[in-house]
Amino acid sequence: xxxxxxxxxxxxxxxxxxxxxxxxxxxxxxxxxxxxxxxxxxxxxxxxxxxxxxxxxxxxxxxxxxxxxxxxxxxxxxxxxxxxxxxxxxxxxxxxxxxxxxxxxxxxxxxxxxxxxxxxxxxxxxxxxxxxxxx
Amino acid sequence: xxxxxxxxxxxxxxxxxxxxxxxxxxxxxxxxxxxxxxxxxxxxxxxxxxxxxxxxxxxxxxxxxxxxxxxxxxxxxxxxxxxxxxxxxxxxxxxxxxxxxxxxxxxxxxxxxxxxxxxxxxxxxxxxxxxxxxxxxxxxxxxxxxxxxxxxxxxxxxxxxxxxxxxxxxxxxxxxxxxxxxxxxxxxxxxxxxxxxxxxxxxxxxxxxxxxxxxxxxxxxxxxxxxxxxxxxxxxxxxxxxxxxxxxxxxxxxxxxxxxxxxxxxxxxxxxxxxxxxxxxxxxxxxxxxxxxxxxxxxxxxxxxxxxxxxxxxxxxxxxxxxxxxxxxxxxxxxxxxxxxxxxxxxxxxxxxxxxxxxxxxxxxxxxxxxxxxxxxxxxxxxxxxxxxxxxxxxxxxxxxxxxxxxxxxxxxxxxx
Numbered sequence: 430x431x432x433x434x435x436x437x438x439x440x441x442x443x444x445x446x447x448x449x450x451x452x453x454x455x456x457x458x459x460x461x462x463x464x465x466x467x468x469x470x471x472x473x474x475x476x477x478x479x480x481x482x483x484x485x486x487x488x489x490x491x492x493x494x495x496x497x498x499x500x501x502x503x504x505x506x507x508x509x510x511x512x513x514x515x516x517x518x519x520x521x522x523x524x525x526x527x528x529x530x531x532x533x534x535x536x537x538x539x540x541x542x543x544x545x546x547x548x549x550x551x552x553x554x555x556x557x558x559x560x561x562x563x564x
Numbered sequence: 565x566x567x568x569x570x571x572x573x574x575x576x577x578x579x580x581x582x583x584x585x586x587x588x589x590x591x592x593x594x595x596x597x598x599x600x601x602x603x604x605x606x607x608x609x610x611x612x613x614x615x616x617x618x619x620x621x622x623x624x625x626x627x628x629x630x631x632x633x634x635x636x637x638x639x640x641x642x643x644x645x646x647x648x649x650x651x652x653x654x655x656x657x658x659x660x661x662x663x664x665x666x667x668x669x670x671x672x673x674x675x676x677x678x679x680x681x682x683x684x685x686x687x688x689x690x691x692x693x694x695x696x697x698x699x700x701x702x703x704x705x706x707x708x709x710x711x712x713x714x715x716x717x718x719x720x721x722x723x724x725x726x727x728x729x730x731x732x733x734x735x736x737x738x739x740x741x742x743x744x745x746x747x748x749x750x751x752x753x754x755x756x757x758x759x760x761x762x763x764x765x766x767x768x769x770x771x772x773x774x775x776x777x778x779x780x781x782x783x784x785x786x787x788x789x790x791x792x793x794x795x796x797x798x799x800x801x802x803x804x805x806x807x808x809x810x811x812x813x814x815x816x817x818x819x820x821x822x823x824x825x826x827x828x829x830x831x832x833x834x835x836x837x838x839x840x841x842x843x844x845x846x847x848x849x850x851x852x853x854x855x856x857x858x859x860x861x862x863x864x865x866x867x868x869x870x871x872x873x874x875x876x877x878x879x880x881x882x883x884x885x886x887x888x889x890x891x892x893x894x895x896x897x898x899x900x901x902x903x904x905x906x907x908x909x910x911x912x913x914x915x916x917x918x919x920x921x922x923x924x925x926x927x928x929x930x931x932x933x934x935x936x937x938x939x940x941x942x943x944x945x946x947x948x949x950x951x952x953x954x955x956x957x958x959x960x961x962x963x964x965x966x967x968x969x970x971x972x973x974x975x976x977x978x979x980x981x
Contacts, residue, residue, distance in 0.1 A: 432892070440892060446960055463978030464924035464963060467886055467912070471962035488962040492888040496960060 432493055433527035439497035444504050447486040449473040457511075457550025459542040468495040468535065472502065472542040476550050480510045487542075494532040498522050498539040511547045580896045582942045586783075586935030587732050587760060587877050588900060592828065593785040593936070599831045600787060603627065603824035613821045614812065624823045631830020635779065638833040639758075639767040641794055647813045648826055651791035652759035653683040654806075655778035656726075658793055658817065659755040660687045662803030663724050663776065664696055667753065671721025677701040677709045677728075678918040684726055684757055705920050707736035707868035711743050718746070724753045729761035733915040733931055734868035735877025737765065744773030753801060759783050759791075763836035764844065764874050769794060775801045781825070785936060786832030790825035793817075843936060848875035850934050850943050857947035861954065863967070867916055867929060878932045879916075881925040884964040885957040890930060893953040897946050900931050924963075924973070 432440070448471070451458040455476055462469040468491030475484040485503040489496045501522060506514040519536035522528075528536055583591075592600075603609045603624075613628045615621025629643065636643040649655045664674060676688055678700045688698045699717045703709045709727055725747050730737050740756050747754035755776040758767065762777075763784035769777065777794040781787055795801050795816065809818025836843075855878065858864060863883035882890065887901040901913070912926035921929070930950075934943070958964040966973060 440889070443960060448965065460962065461979065464927070464973060465922070465978065467888075467923075467927040469962055469978075471965075488960055488965060490884065490961040490963045491886050493892040495886075496889060 435501075435526050436493055436497040436528070439500040439526070440493040443487075443496060443500040445484075445486050445500065445507075446488060448488065449475055449484065449486050454553055455550075457546040457548075457553065459545030459547075459549060461541040461545055462491070462495075462538050464490065467491060468538060470495065470499050470538055470542045472499060472539075472546050474506060474511070474514070474543075474546050474550065476511055480512065482506050482509055482511065482514055491535065491538075492532070494526065494528055494535040495538060497526055498528075498535045499542065501525060502539045502543060506543060511550060514543055515547045517543055578939070578941055578945070581898045582896060582946055583898045584932045584934060584938070584942075584946060585898050585900055586938075587735075587931065587933035589782045589788065590785045590935055591937065592782075592787055593832060593835060595835060596786055596828050596831045600824045600828040603827050609823065609827075611823070613823055614810065624821075627823055628821055628826050631826045631833075634830040634834040634837075635792055638762065638837045639769050639777070639779075639794065640771075641769040642797060644814075645769075645794050645797050647793045647795055647816045648821060648829075649791045649793055649817055650789055651782075652681075652757060652778045652780035653791075654817075655780075655791050655793040656681070656683040656755075656757055657687050658803065658806050659776040659778060660684065660724060660726050661691065661806055662816070663753045663755065663801070664691050665804040666802045667723040668696075671719075671723045672696045673719050673722040674698045675701065675714060675717045675722060675725045677703060679703055679707070679709075679731055679733075679915045680726065680728055681732060681757060681759070684728070688726070702918055703736075706872070707731060707734045707915075707919050708872060709738050709743075711739055711746055714743050715746050718750055718752070722750070722752050724755060726755040726757070728757040728759075729767075730758075730764065730874050730877075731868070731915065732760050732877075733913060734879045734919070735760075735873040735875075735933075736868040737761070737872050737874060740774060741772050747775075748773040760877075761874065763833070763840060764876060766840070769796075776803075779829075781829035781832055784829075784832045784836045787825055787828040790822060790829045792829065844875055847934050847938070850938055850940065851875045851878055853940060854878070854932065854934070854943045854947050857944070858950060861951065864954075865925070867919060867921060876934050878934075879929060880932065881916075881921065881929045882954050883925060883928055884961045884967055885954055886927050887929055889957060890928070890953055893956065894949055897949060901929060 449456045457474045460471045470489045473486045474482045477483050485506050487499040487503050489499045519540040522536040609623050611620030611624035613625040632643040632646045701709050701713050753775045756774045757778045759780040762779050775796045779792045781790045807818050812818050865881045867879040916926040
């Protein structure tokens with residue numbers, strides 16, 4: 430399968446690999462996917478009191494497209510507010526990385542991951558959580 | 565040029581990527597290519613082997629019959645028991661459909677296994693649509709289909725048993741001699757797909773009670789597009805032809821014989837018979853050399869029996885890394901995450917699943933297959949690359965983190981998607 434140059438770049442030089450302390454009050458963690466399906470993403474965001482994402486880290490078990498989707502996502506969410514981050518759509522990720530149709534699910538997973546991370550931080554902050562946030 | 569000098573010459577100028585996918589196909593041996601080229605042009609042996617009225621036909625027929633003898637000798641059969649086909653897929657189709665259709669008056673039950681090649685499985689599915697009943701045996705955890713499993717699955721209306729000699733994904737060997745005895749005792753036709761074993765293991769069809777056996781040329785350093793089916797004469801096995809026409813190959817497979825392809829397969833069979841013993845030893849040493857450089861890594865498992873296998877195939881699961889990304893980072897290695905026939909799909913290998921390997925490990929598996937032109941230098945380079953890639957991807961893997969934190973992944977409720 431031919432990967433786009435952007436996927437290969439993110440795969441070979443993944444940005445923001447790592448983990449943040451998931452117990453910390455200012456860290457939201459989103460873990461989505463399943464090993465049996467071939468991909469698991471863990472996305473973590475560190476959010477300041479203004480709701481701005483100061484740092485983001487990921488680790489992903491999955492194909493090159495899944496790794497690239499989560500790497501790209503960490504770049505995009507840094508500096509955004511959690512409200513803005515929640516609005517990121519999988520189609521934008523798929524377009525940026527020129528994912529082929531069989532790999533669209535990788536971008537869907539990335540969208541799920543940021544929504545799950547935002548929901549986690551909202552819960553920690555005692556904010557109302559939209560029920561459909563991670564759907 | 566002998567093998568050693570071919571390998572040595574190649575080693576000095578190691579070309580990337582390194583080819584470790586000999587189970588998918590082999591390069592044509594240069595000695596084979598040379599003989600094939602002699603069967604094509606006006607100056608060469610281009611005649612139609614079926615032409616009876618002139619020298620061109622006679623010479624072509626002679627070349628075809630020489631090749632038939634060479635292939636027959638590889639498996640200790642009578643040359644009259646060899647039918648040329650376009651490859652193992654056609655041989656499997658002809659064997660299973662041909663026997664099922666011919667013997668359907670005696671019964672409509674077929675026995676095979678879940679880890680057969682798609683050429684067998686899809687043929688069986690087609691026969692099910694035609695009203696046959698098929699039992700798909702599950703191999704044990706070691707990848708072997710045991711004779712007693714075949715015995716237990718036998719019914720009064722069983723007419724055909726079809727099992728592979730060596731599995732293409734894991735390299736495990738079935739005991740076809742013992743299964744043959746069971747089939748013969750019940751007068752059930754026994755078909756064996758030997759695409760992966762012919763030329764890699766000694767086969768003696770005078771001793772072993774196999775009725776039909778499929779062969780492929782390109783898995784023994786011959787060309788693609790040619791194969792053969794062994795059809796036993798004593799006791800005689802009958803088949804309904806699938807390809808009708810000029811009555812070639814005793815009416816079992818019509819179509820003008822492709823002299824150059826057949827000569828290629830014959831020469832490949834002749835060479836492999838001569839060199840099999842030494843080649844197997846050399847490949848086993850390479851396989852061990854490779855594995856010795858990998859096996860101390862944490863959570864790395866070989867799939868299938870270690871004892872009962874051909875040396876050329878090694879299927880390894882690297883837990884907590886995903887196979888496709890592993891292949892992506894091993895761009896200097898030509899390997900596969902299963903068989904070439906299924907690697908276009910995103911599903912984990914049905915073979916590993918049937919062995920009871922969980923989906924996660926099945927997703928993390930690679931098949932390395934070594935062959936005639938593999939060198940020690942290539943194997944060392946490959947092992948180093950694999951270590952590097954697995955370590956890199958584990959650093960990226962949340963599952964590896966969890967494993968290192970002592971979390972049992974089976975206790976987590978994953979949201980399947």
